[in-house]
Amino acid sequence: MLIIVCPFCGKRPEIEFTYGGQAHITRPERPSELDDQAWAEFLYMRSNTKGIHAERWRHARGCGRFFNALRDTTTDHFVATYRIDEPQPQIEQPAEPVPPP
Amino acid sequence: MSRQNFSALSLLWRGLSRHGGWREQWRKPEPKAAYDAIIVGGGGHGLGAAYYLAKEHGIGNVAVLEKGWIGGGNTGRNTTIIRSNYLFNESAALYDHSVKLWEGLSQELDYNVMFSPRGVMMLAHTVHDIQVFKRHVHANRCNGVDNEWLEPEQAKAFCPPLNISSDIRYPVLGAALQRRGGTARHDAVAWGYARAADALGVDIIENCEVTAIRRDAGGAVEALETTRGVIRSHKVGVSAAGHTSVIMAMAGVRLPLESYPLQALVSEPIKPIFPCVVMSNTIHAYISQSDKGELVIGAGTDAYTSYTQRGALHINMHTLDAICELFPNFRRLAMLRNWGGIVDVTPDRSPIIAKTPVPGLYVNCGWGTGGFKATPGSAHVFAWTMARDQAHPINAPFTIERFRDGYLIDEAAAAAVAH
Numbered sequence: 113m114l115i116i117v118c119p120f121c122g123k124r125p126e127i128e129f130t131y132g133g134q135a136h137i138t139r140p141e142r143p144s145e146l147d148d149q150a151w152a153e154f155l156y157m158r159s160n161t162k163g164i165h166a167e168r169w170r171h172a173r174g175c176g177r178f179f180n181a182l183r184d185t186t187t188d189h190f191v192a193t194y195r196i197d198e199p200q201p202q203i204e205q206p207a208e209p210v211p212p213p
Numbered sequence: 214m215s216r217q218n219f220s221a222l223s224l225l226w227r228g229l230s231r232h233g234g235w236r237e238q239w240r241k242p243e244p245k246a247a248y249d250a251i252i253v254g255g256g257g258h259g260l261g262a263a264y265y266l267a268k269e270h271g272i273g274n275v276a277v278l279e280k281g282w283i284g285g286g287n288t289g290r291n292t293t294i295i296r297s298n299y300l301f302n303e304s305a306a307l308y309d310h311s312v313k314l315w316e317g318l319s320q321e322l323d324y325n326v327m328f329s330p331r332g333v334m335m336l337a338h339t340v341h342d343i344q345v346f347k348r349h350v351h352a353n354r355c356n357g358v359d360n361e362w363l364e365p366e367q368a369k370a371f372c373p374p375l376n377i378s379s380d381i382r383y384p385v386l387g388a389a390l391q392r393r394g395g396t397a398r399h400d401a402v403a404w405g406y407a408r409a410a411d412a413l414g415v416d417i418i419e420n421c422e423v424t425a426i427r428r429d430a431g432g433a434v435e436a437l438e439t440t441r442g443v444i445r446s447h448k449v450g451v452s453a454a455g456h457t458s459v460i461m462a463m464a465g466v467r468l469p470l471e472s473y474p475l476q477a478l479v480s481e482p483i484k485p486i487f488p489c490v491v492m493s494n495t496i497h498a499y500i501s502q503s504d505k506g507e508l509v510i511g512a513g514t515d516a517y518t519s520y521t522q523r524g525a526l527h528i529n530m531h532t533l534d535a536i537c538e539l540f541p542n543f544r545r546l547a548m549l550r551n552w553g554g555i556v557d558v559t560p561d562r563s564p565i566i567a568k569t570p571v572p573g574l575y576v577n578c579g580w581g582t583g584g585f586k587a588t589p590g591s592a593h594v595f596a597w598t599m600a601r602d603q604a605h606p607i608n609a610p611f612t613i614e615r616f617r618d619g620y621l622i623d624e625a626a627a628a629a630v631a632h
Contacts, residue, residue: 126525130516149617155560156469157616158469158470160458160459160472162520185521186521188519
């Protein structure tokens with residue numbers, strides 16, 4: 113079981129958290145103006161990164177708040193966790209650029 | 214080099230000579246400079262596709278590139294369950310095509326894949342389960358797929374170790390049984406296809422990882438850069454399971470996939486006690502007994518994407534809780550081994566077997582947690598798609614574009630869990 117650092121509560125075991133998928137995907141402001149391909153990109157296409165992955169987590173059985181994390185998907189090592197109003201930390205092995213929705 | 218055939222007589226003959234004369238089952242060739250077609254990924258699906266390309270489409274100048282060794286990926290890591298009782302017409306056609314090929318596969322390959330149609334029983338624990346499974350039974354019958362409803366006593370008669378008492382946390386309220394479903398020996402499937410493809414001239418190249426995909430001025434696939442040099446081909450089929458996103462990104466193709474660890478474990482071997490396969494989607498446990506006597510138990514995926522080929526302990530514990538409740542006899546058994554594989558999951562839990570936006574590049578992926586059962590059928594229609602540059606009628610609905618056009622084949626909603 114992983115130990116995850118909640119930015120608000122500190123170190124807690126993995127079972128207190130729920131996973132929220134790839135981070136920094138912004139919901140389009142005017143969905144009705146998107147064509148089908150762009151909408152499918154927003155809904156379904158994911159980077160599925162092998163390496164440092166920016167992702168959302170929620171401390172569901174703790175403070176209940178969402179936050180973001182950088183995790184290496186080849187080791188499950190958490191490189192950083194940060195609040196959703198903070199920018200993604202810059203690290204040596206950058207995550208794949210997030211495509212526009 | 215001609216292939217050595219297997220028969221009772223040849224086994225007896227080799228036995229009398231202390232089994233000294235067996236050769237390797239497939240060659241270890243150096244990669245050639247160019248091939249008519251290349252398959253990336255030497256699992257069951259990829260090896261099968263190479264076999265059918267050579268056997269049914271006359272394309273024998275084929276290479277299968279495998280970054281590790283044959284049978285070392287998900288083909289050797291699954292719980293070997295075979296069934297075709299899926300809800301939707303498209304899925305039923307695809308998976309039943311596969312079951313029909315399983316039925317003759319040992320003869321086809323002259324290799325005993327130990328297909329054992331011992332019956333797959335899916336347990337219902339809630340009123341919702343009962344309604345969903347009965348709907349599956351009727352939908353399956355309309356599609357010519359066998360599936361029948363069992364009351365708890367009938368389920369107990371079919372699988373005597375099953376606990377159908379009403380005082381457990383999730384009592385068994387009934388079951389759906391597909392008698393044509395069962396298991397097969399997963400390693401033998403990979404080895405059998407590898408051997409048969411090799412005999413038709415296919416080069417199986419292990420320890421060969423693809424590092425880049427070269428495209429010509431028109432955007433079409435031209436060559437693959439690998440750890441064993443550049444290999445040219447204008448027809449490349451990617452059949453790389455959990456690493457599909459990584460390979461396809463080399464050609465700039467994005468897919469609706471996420472890769473998760475999926476775990477399994479086996480118990481110490483015991484005498485034959487378990488005559489069938491039992492699955493419970495609701496409390497998440499999958500169990501059968503191998504011919505070696507081990508109980509083979511499948512757990513769920515982890516909650517988060519990963520490429521680690523491990524998985525979290527609490528996922529296994531959750532499954533073992535369910536197993537101990539359903540089969541109290543097994544509570545004192547020791548678990549011998551536990552492992553994980555990386556599965557590529559689509560949003561609708563149905564696979565993608567299709568052409569891609571890149572000319573000459575084809576993909577067979579998205580099998581998620583249930584790809585083993587589909588090995589022969591998937592390989593068969595993927596070879597067709599690659600050879601003719603168009604989909605076989607069975608895999609025509611399983612495109613990438615279905616996510617854009619809204620034609621999902623939503624087995625995720627139909628089963629309510631990954632499967």
